[in-house]
Amino acid sequence: MSTETSVQWVPILPSDELWEADATDVEVAGEHVLLVRLPGGxxxxxxxxxxxxxxxxxxxxxxxxxxxxxxxxxxxxxxLADGAGLNPAGCQLFCYDVQERDGQIYIGVPQHGRRYNRCRE
Structure with missing residues (x-):
């Protein structure tokens, strides 16, 4: 996950709306974000x-x-556990910090502006 300390925590959706082994696409700060709940929670x-x-x-x-x-x-x-590219190797999805508290999922939006990795074959 990001090491950036300057993030804005944005509430995304209630925890019970994202089931185990499920994914959803949300828009955060004008960008698509893939939110997944891995098996195990x-x-x-x-x-x-x-x-x-x-x-x-x-x-x-x-x-x-x-x-x-x-x-x-x-x-x-x-x-899915860390966003690492396997094919091709070396490519990495940008990972947002996530917190789950008080029945709500929050995403830490970095304030430095970078929220996207681009890889070319």
């Missing part, structure tokens, strides 16, 4: 657009058992 938030050719990641294939996301555009594969 951990919530992660990533840039919602593929870093390859800007395909919406919510339209991807989710393999919850293996913990993988395969982009529906050109089949790039990312690990």
């Amino acid at each position: 951990t919530v992660r938030a990533y840039q919602g657009i593929c870093p390859h050719q800007e395909y919406l990641l919510i339209d991807s294939e989710f393999d919850w058992e293996r913990g993988l996301l395969t982009c529906g555009g050109h089949h790039w594969v990312f690990r």
Whole structure:
């Protein structure tokens, strides 16, 4: 997750609206954010657009058992636990900080402006 200390915590949705092994696309500060609840309950938030050719990641294939996301555009594969690119290796989804408290999911929006990683094949 981000090491940026200057973030604005934005309430996204009630915790009970994101089930285990589920994903949703939300808009935060004008950008698509992919919000996922992993098996076991951990919530992660990533840039919602593929870093390859800007395909919406919510339209991807989710393999919850293996913990993988395969982009529906050109089949790039990312690990759901940390956003790391597996195919191609070395590509990384931007990860937002996430907090879950008082029945609400919050995303830490960095105030430095960078909320997107771009990778080219």
